[in-house]
Amino acid sequence: MKFRRLLSIVLLLVACGSLFGCGDSESKGNLNIYLYGMPMDIYSQLSANIRSDISIGVTLHNRENGEITRVELTDKNGYNVWVDLPQDYYDIGSVYMTNTERAMFDVETDIEEIKVTDDDVAHLAIVLKDVDGFQTSIMNNIPTNEILQYDIFSRMVQYNGVVMDLNKLPTTLLFLPSGTGELAPDEQRYIGSSSHPGVSIIVQNNSQDMLSPWDCAFIGVHFSHNNIVLPPGVKIGMDVGEISHSETGLFKTPTYFTGTPLMGSGLDGTNLVYYNSETGDQITCQVLAGENYVSAITYKFSVYS
Amino acid sequence: MQLLRIIKINIFALLAFPFLVLATCAKLLQQTLSKILVFVGVAAMLGALFILSYIIKSPESMFSSIGGMVVAVGIFWVGLGVILAILYLFGNGIAFISTFVVRALYSWLNFIYMKCHRLYAKLYDSCTADYILVGQRINSKGWLLILLPIWQIIRMLNWIAVKIFVTALPLSILTSLLLVLGGGGYMYYNISSTFGIGLFEYLAIFPVIEAVFAGVYVAVIYMAVIIVLLALGAEWGRWGRVLALATKTPYQFKDASYTQAAEIFQFNITDYKLDKADECDKCQMKYEILSFMFSDILNVYMQVDMAIFIRHNTNVVCDFSEYMSILARIKKILTKHGTDIKCSVFEIECIHLIDRANTLVSHVLKDSVAIIGKDAKENGVDIDFFEGCSNSEELEQRYNSLCRIYNVDVGAQDEISTELNRQYSQYSK
Numbered sequence: 001m002k003f004r005r006l007l008s009i010v011l012l013l014v015a016c017g018s019l020f021g022c023g024d025s026e027s028k029g030n031l032n033i034y035l036y037g038m039p040m041d042i043y044s045q046l047s048a049n050i051r052s053d054i055s056i057g058v059t060l061h062n063r064e065n066g067e068i069t070r071v072e073l074t075d076k077n078g079y080n081v082w083v084d085l086p087q088d089y090y091d092i093g094s095v096y097m098t099n100t101e102r103a104m105f106d107v108e109t110d111i112e113e114i115k116v117t118d119d120d121v122a123h124l125a126i127v128l129k130d131v132d133g134f135q136t137s138i139m140n141n142i143p144t145n146e147i148l149q150y151d152i153f154s155r156m157v158q159y160n161g162v163v164m165d166l167n168k169l170p171t172t173l174l175f176l177p178s179g180t181g182e183l184a185p186d187e188q189r190y191i192g193s194s195s196h197p198g199v200s201i202i203v204q205n206n207s208q209d210m211l212s213p214w215d216c217a218f219i220g221v222h223f224s225h226n227n228i229v230l231p232p233g234v235k236i237g238m239d240v241g242e243i244s245h246s247e248t249g250l251f252k253t254p255t256y257f258t259g260t261p262l263m264g265s266g267l268d269g270t271n272l273v274y275y276n277s278e279t280g281d282q283i284t285c286q287v288l289a290g291e292n293y294v295s296a297i298t299y300k301f302s303v304y305s
Numbered sequence: 306m307q308l309l310r311i312i313k314i315n316i317f318a319l320l321a322f323p324f325l326v327l328a329t330c331a332k333l334l335q336q337t338l339s340k341i342l343v344f345v346g347v348a349a350m351l352g353a354l355f356i357l358s359y360i361i362k363s364p365e366s367m368f369s370s371i372g373g374m375v376v377a378v379g380i381f382w383v384g385l386g387v388i389l390a391i392l393y394l395f396g397n398g399i400a401f402i403s404t405f406v407v408r409a410l411y412s413w414l415n416f417i418y419m420k421c422h423r424l425y426a427k428l429y430d431s432c433t434a435d436y437i438l439v440g441q442r443i444n445s446k447g448w449l450l451i452l453l454p455i456w457q458i459i460r461m462l463n464w465i466a467v468k469i470f471v472t473a474l475p476l477s478i479l480t481s482l483l484l485v486l487g488g489g490g491y492m493y494y495n496i497s498s499t500f501g502i503g504l505f506e507y508l509a510i511f512p513v514i515e516a517v518f519a520g521v522y523v524a525v526i527y528m529a530v531i532i533v534l535l536a537l538g539a540e541w542g543r544w545g546r547v548l549a550l551a552t553k554t555p556y557q558f559k560d561a562s563y564t565q566a567a568e569i570f571q572f573n574i575t576d577y578k579l580d581k582a583d584e585c586d587k588c589q590m591k592y593e594i595l596s597f598m599f600s601d602i603l604n605v606y607m608q609v610d611m612a613i614f615i616r617h618n619t620n621v622v623c624d625f626s627e628y629m630s631i632l633a634r635i636k637k638i639l640t641k642h643g644t645d646i647k648c649s650v651f652e653i654e655c656i657h658l659i660d661r662a663n664t665l666v667s668h669v670l671k672d673s674v675a676i677i678g679k680d681a682k683e684n685g686v687d688i689d690f691f692e693g694c695s696n697s698e699e700l701e702q703r704y705n706s707l708c709r710i711y712n713v714d715v716g717a718q719d720e721i722s723t724e725l726n727r728q729y730s731q732y733s734k
Contacts (some may be wrong), residue, residue: 122705239499248502253502257511267358292499 007188013083025064029087029116033058035079035107036198045138047237049293050226051075051104056126058112059093062086068093073126085116095126101198102226102237103296104137105129121211123287136161141226143233151275152251152283155301157221158229165300166221170201182210189213191224198225202300220282229295230283239293242271243285251283266290275303312434317428320455322423325459329466331418336540338411343536347529356523361518393655408657426619429463432456432461433617467552470545477538481531483734488527496665508612543630550626557612558622565629569636574599577639583648592651592658597702598632598662604703612673615680621672628665631658670707678721690725693733704729 035056043051055197056073062085069090073079091113100106106129116122128134140161140224145156155166164172183189183205190200191213200223203216226236234243234250240263246253249276259270272285272294285294326637337344342688360377392399436456437451449456469476497506508516550561579588609625612618638654639646690707694700707725 048564241499244500248501253500254510257515261508261511261516262522267519267522 027087027118028084029118029122030083031060031083031090031114031124032118032121033081033083033124033126034071035073036125036130037131038079038105039131039135042135043139045142046103046226047235047239047293049239049291050099050237051288053099053283056104056107057094057096057098058109058124058126059086059095061091061093063089063091063113079126083178087117090114090116092124101224104141104226105134130205135225141229141235143229143235147229147231148233152231152234152274153279153281155281155299157223157299158230159196160227167218167301168219169199169221173199175201182212183216184210188219189216198227199223201296202208208282220298221303222296222298224296228297230299234285234294234297236295237293240272240287243294251285254285260289263287264290264292307439313430314415314439314453315437316403318433319452320457320460321425321428321432324421324428325462325466328418328421328425329416331421332544333541334542335411335414335418336405337527337537337594338414339664343405349534350525350529354522357518358522360516390433391676404405411657414452416706422623423620423660426623429459430617430619432459448558456538460555463552467548470541471549473545474535474542477534477542481534486528486532488523492523492731519625539585546627547623550629551619551623553668555617558613559610562606562609562625562629563674565633566602568603569599569629572599572636574639577642577644577646579651580645580647585648585652585685588648588651588656591656594663595635598659598666599636602632605669608673608677609669612676619673621669623674624665624669628662628669634658635662653715668715674707674721690728694732697733698727700732712718 021293027242030045031233035280052075056071056079060066060069060071061067062069062258067074069083071081071083073081090275092109092111095107095109097107107126108129109124109126111124114122114124119201137160144158144161144163146163147156148278150156156163157169158164173193175191183203185205185208188202188204193199193201199221202220202222203213204219205211205216223236224253229235232250233239238250239251243249244254251272254272255275257270258273260268261270262268265291269289270287272287274283276282282300282303285300286296286298287293288295339722427700436453439453440449443452496502496504500507508519511519550558553561579592605625605628612621635655635658638658642650690704691700694703701733704725
């Protein structure tokens with residue numbers, strides 16, 4: 001009986017506790033973290049898919065107790081966050097932005113510490129690096145009339161605002177193969193540009209012997225940064241529908257797909273493959289697992305050969 | 306005085322709320338746990354799907370060549386063989402441990418439910434009694450709503466919970482249908498709006514293995530969700546029916562519970578015997594307890610009926626409703642397995658239910674006799690413990706069951722125990 005009474009009292013106390021809660025006597029201050037210097041008219045030119053994938057993480061270290069607070073600025077919260085923190089001095093641990101390649105901008109802050117008090121709002125500005133560079137990149141990414149006139153398998157690309165032939169890319173940009181390994185017969189290798197991140201050339205050993213990358217055939221180009229436009233206006237970050245809709249898509253229905261049909265499910269990635277049976281050229285638009293937009297484009301020449 | 310009552314009702318209702326939530330959660334988890342095998346099956350299904358997706362997603366897919374396929378099939382059979390060997394060698398141990406863990410969890414949840422629900426019911430009954438008194442003085446429903454907001458919220462939550470649980474099975478069927486139709490429709494719409502082509506045309510552009518796997522993947526995920534939904538719907542619906550019966554007014558409860566009790570009473574349990582071939586003492590003992598429960602149901606009913614007309618008690622009503630629900634379930638199990646029931650079946654499917662029913666009927670009898678006894682004491686009327694017993698066998702059965710409840714060693718009042726013995730010796734003469 002005693003145990004039952006005791007249990008009843010404990011349960012009653014638990015009930016009262018859950019009803020009235022436990023007071024938080026610690027005084028807190030308000031900190032506002034925001035992105036500064038972003039030209040919104042230029043920013044809005046970025047594809048919605050890329051905008052929604054951008055995340056700016058800020059880490060704050062409490063000097064007193066070493067507690068770490070992580071804050072995330074995103075397109076969804078307008079790159080503006082208010083946090084309640086115990087009043088104290090905080091070191092700005094790190095400012096890190098994801099998806100910088102596709103977003104074409106980066107951020108920084110020169111503030112190293114911040115004081116949070118309960119009588120005033122503290123502000124922490126995360127500043128856009130190289131505003132002019134961002135503006136230029138966005139403007140360069142608008143398809144020119146010239147690129148719009150070309151056929152999709154014309155092997156032409158608008159790179160950083162300049163229209164160029166894909167065949168001439170290895171001589172225009174700098175490519176240095178990492179490592180010295182030779183390629184086995186039929187092996188392919190992607191060699192990233194050391195001067196232009198986000199561009200790789202694809203080489204293949206078409207001989208029956210081991211070959212160094214320099215002696216292999218140049219068979220295609222791979223783009224993963226958002227600074228290219230393929231005719232007729234296809235860009236990285238575009239919705240799959242904008243490219244592959246049977247009537248309104250820029251490339252129309254793909255010749256075939258590889259990967260999972262459950263696009264956006266997170267199960268696996270999907271590739272949209274466009275094949276020109278006359279020239280053997282093949283364009284592959286890569287969609288990552290869980291995404292619904294094109295995150296990379298590969299152009300391969302004369303695949304049938 | 307009225308003001309104090311109003312404050313008391315609101316405070317008690319506020320205190321009752323967390324107990325209602327805790328009791329409901331514990332009961333729902335307990336009901337969920339009784340479908341553990343279904344969840345294990347679903348988990349195995351999803352596990353197999355995960356392995357399959359790993360094989361298909363691997364860069365050098367095993368299905369890309371005949372050799373790879375042979376390796377994949379080989380791995381599958383070896384894996385299956387290992388699992389079967391483990392089950393053969395350690396099956397009994399695994400079964401014992403898993404049964405022990407499940408039973409322990411079940412008992413703990415039951416303990417939490419019983420404690421919380423009893424406290425909740427006491428607070429609820431106290432509020433109800435005061436609410437009736439306050440209602441006699443304040444006739445306006447509007448004023449009652451304004452003065453007793455928390456109490457009204459608790460009543461509303463109770464009502465909503467009962468309605469939801471009663472319709473849990475139809476709701477789960479409807480949700481499953483909506484899921485299938487909605488999911489299919491969404492997929493079709495998504496593909497046609499993105500690609501401007503139909504579902505089959507879209508799948509035809511993919512390699513066959515990817516298209517087939519995607520179909521299997523979607524089917525398995527949907528099947529898993531639907532199985533879980535239906536299993537939960539069936540179990541929670543069962544509990545909903547108990548709640549629905551328990552929350553009726555005394556007059557409605559009398560009619561509804563009598564119909565159920567009569568149905569249980571009419572079930573001739575003697576037609577269903579334990580198979581002599583593998584009969585054990587434990588099962589035999591439980592079977593006898595069960596036989597007594599079936600034959601004694603109308604006596605329990607009458608006692609409950611009498612008690613709740615003296616003073617409504619949510620605990621008695623709830624416990625009796627659940628007791629009858631369990632007996633109805635056992636009846637269904639026995640009917641399903643035919644007249645000769647194997648001990649192994651009886652042990653797995655019935656014994657835990659019999660134990661639960663035994664606990665419930667003890668609570669029901671104890672609480673209802675306490676109400677009757679208190680009333681008798683207050684009004685100076687003696688209780689007739691053996692009312693309705695027509696022969697010595699019934700007399701002895703009633704005496705044995707009452708002795709279980711009014712045992713001084715387990716805390717019963719000495720006077721009641723003495724009175725019980727006095728009446729028994731008088732009737733026995």
